[in-house]
Amino acid sequence: MQAQVSIDTIWVLVAAFLVFFMNAGFGCLESGFCRAKNAVSILAKNFIVFGIASIAYWAFGFGLMFGHGNPLIGTSGWFLLGADNSPMTGDAYQGIFQSLNWAGVPLMAKFFFHLACAATAASIVSGCVAERVHYVTFIVMSVFITALCYPVTGHWIWGGGWLEQIGMRDFAGSAVVHTVGGWVGLAGILAMGPRIGRYAKNGRVMPIPGHSMALVFLGGMILWLGWFGFNPGRTMSIFADNGITASHIIVVTNLACAAALVVATGVSWILTGKPDFSMTVNGALAGLVAVTASCAFITPTSALIIGALAGVIVVFSVRGFDWMQIDDPVGALSIHLVCGIWGTLCVGLFASTDAPGAIGQNGLFNGGGFSLLGVQALGVIAVGVFTFLASSILWMGLKASVGIRVSPKAEMDGLDLHEMGLESYPHERAINVVSLLEASQLGSYEAEILSDKMVRRVREEVYQQINAKPYSLHISGIEWDEFLNNWRTMCRSASRSSSLFQDVYERFTTLGDKAIHFRGGDPEDTRQKLERFAKDIDVRAQVLFEQDEESVNQAKRVNQE
Amino acid sequence: MKKVIAIIRPERLSIVREVLKSKGVFLMTVTKVRGTGHEGSRPEVFRGQEFSEDMHPRIRLDIAVNDDFVDVTVDAIAQAARTGEVGDGKIFIEPLIDCIQIRTGERGSAGIGS
Numbered sequence: 031m032q033a034q035v036s037i038d039t040i041w042v043l044v045a046a047f048l049v050f051f052m053n054a055g056f057g058c059l060e061s062g063f064c065r066a067k068n069a070v071s072i073l074a075k076n077f078i079v080f081g082i083a084s085i086a087y088w089a090f091g092f093g094l095m096f097g098h099g100n101p102l103i104g105t106s107g108w109f110l111l112g113a114d115n116s117p118m119t120g121d122a123y124q125g126i127f128q129s130l131n132w133a134g135v136p137l138m139a140k141f142f143f144h145l146a147c148a149a150t151a152a153s154i155v156s157g158c159v160a161e162r163v164h165y166v167t168f169i170v171m172s173v174f175i176t177a178l179c180y181p182v183t184g185h186w187i188w189g190g191g192w193l194e195q196i197g198m199r200d201f202a203g204s205a206v207v208h209t210v211g212g213w214v215g216l217a218g219i220l221a222m223g224p225r226i227g228r229y230a231k232n233g234r235v236m237p238i239p240g241h242s243m244a245l246v247f248l249g250g251m252i253l254w255l256g257w258f259g260f261n262p263g264r265t266m267s268i269f270a271d272n273g274i275t276a277s278h279i280i281v282v283t284n285l286a287c288a289a290a291l292v293v294a295t296g297v298s299w300i301l302t303g304k305p306d307f308s309m310t311v312n313g314a315l316a317g318l319v320a321v322t323a324s325c326a327f328i329t330p331t332s333a334l335i336i337g338a339l340a341g342v343i344v345v346f347s348v349r350g351f352d353w354m355q356i357d358d359p360v361g362a363l364s365i366h367l368v369c370g371i372w373g374t375l376c377v378g379l380f381a382s383t384d385a386p387g388a389i390g391q392n393g394l395f396n397g398g399g400f401s402l403l404g405v406q407a408l409g410v411i412a413v414g415v416f417t418f419l420a421s422s423i424l425w426m427g428l429k430a431s432v433g434i435r436v437s438p439k440a441e442m443d444g445l446d447l448h449e450m451g452l453e454s455y456p457h458e459r460a461i462n463v464v465s466l467l468e469a470s471q472l473g474s475y476e477a478e479i480l481s482d483k484m485v486r487r488v489r490e491e492v493y494q495q496i497n498a499k500p501y502s503l504h505i506s507g508i509e510w511d512e513f514l515n516n517w518r519t520m521c522r523s524a525s526r527s528s529s530l531f532q533d534v535y536e537r538f539t540t541l542g543d544k545a546i547h548f549r550g551g552d553p554e555d556t557r558q559k560l561e562r563f564a565k566d567i568d569v570r571a572q573v574l575f576e577q578d579e580e581s582v583n584q585a586k587r588v589n590q591e
Numbered sequence: 592m593k594k595v596i597a598i599i600r601p602e603r604l605s606i607v608r609e610v611l612k613s614k615g616v617f618l619m620t621v622t623k624v625r626g627t628g629h630e631g632s633r634p635e636v637f638r639g640q641e642f643s644e645d646m647h648p649r650i651r652l653d654i655a656v657n658d659d660f661v662d663v664t665v666d667a668i669a670q671a672a673r674t675g676e677v678g679d680g681k682i683f684i685e686p687l688i689d690c691i692q693i694r695t696g697e698r699g700s701a702g703i704g705s
Binding site: 442443492493495496497500521522535539540547549550 | 602606610613614662663665666667669670671675677
């Protein structure tokens, strides 16, 4: 007994470490898929999320999810307090975490593993709202997810809630973890809209390439490794059956991943003519998410099919979201939401009584009929409706109060400079000429979004000005140097100066010899305004059109007199 | 022939380019540059330590133009790149001794093309 508990505990802890490390995977993957100017923002989100989850899930989440309660929520076990005699199992277990009485490991091991899973759900949201979300908004959302949203639906499926009672099965969390993260992310994307420049006015999708495929590679590999803890870790035991179930799950998980990444590569190769590496990585993750719910209940052959179909689904899903102008910078919706739903339904399709972790029920394709599939579908809908509605309310509430999206200027300059005050690559300044050139092809779209007054002025008036005939105004009756000193002072704070000066300032191009060259505006109006400005300096000042030599000479004569 | 070199704010590149294009100035070389001017330094923080960054990112445009295009090029850049804040940049004009289009071998004004 003692050896069994020790070995199982080691197993659960090692698996939890792997799941914990998935945060590194998400951080690398997401920052690699996004632009260098937002890298610190994304990395910071993926780092702080585990800190938030550790506190929020310990204080409220775990009790809400697994504590003794009713079919809707757990109502005990806050701060991990309450009766518990783990690692006793079954009828010998006495305590408030009845829903985990099948696991023969200490309470703290159960908690740590599930904490790592909860943080994963919150990490998914980070990818969806990347490159435009306020840091503080994401922090609030992380608290909401790990303390409230994720534990409620988790209780329904894993904590003895109503969905578990009617027979819904989700072994390692396609629905519990991945679709929850996906739904919150979708609600967030809908609330805040696409990144500037993502969709041109004519509906064309403008690619915004990530800044480091090396990071994407590393992130993808880390996540793949992490899944070897995420899926088999939920067995919470390795001793009793000599590790048969856990090993089975690892092979099945790997097979689905392999099939998905190969198929996703192939499909995008056919569609685009190139073996899109970013889609290979997305495909691998899609396969891993899809097999998560059913990994203990299916045969390896089924895993291959599930993964292969996930590889097809993810490619078309990415295109579909872009077609709907739902801007998902890293493909998180296609992977976690769409393939999470697919994976949850796969339990009802592919479950087999031959598998080592069998649930005693066959899926549709193994002659089990539609009943299990129906329950799984109900579970998908229930989780979706609750999570989407609850998180939408919070997103909208935050939008109306503190705001969820950074200013257009901050988005153009990068969140790192504006939100974080720190850049990821200070020597390789985050201004990307290539993307600026792309943005310049967007025409008026960019300017329409930018509410910056000066930019709007530039677009509307510069064209008008530059197409107007140039004219020059000559200044006399005043010392040119004196005028110049005043002019310089005014230019220093041009945008804050009087409207009189601003009108002059906006029309001028360059200074000449005791003259100012202009384009645009009504010349006579400009002349009067400039004269008023000059008369403020010296009442004797006179401003005349330079072309008009006679009047210039006349002015000179007047001055001499 | 003149060479117009303009140092402008990165975010003004798109509008400057658009306006130049509308005036028939299509050909230019764009470079990422950094420099310092009258602007103050921007505070940044790294591991609790504040430091300031006073080399600001700018875009450099190199445009070879025929003499009759100089004024319109300068005016377009000046008006489109001006925000009124310190750090709007500079425009330099240099005489251009010759210009050769590599592909066709044309020299002088013809080499500048349009």
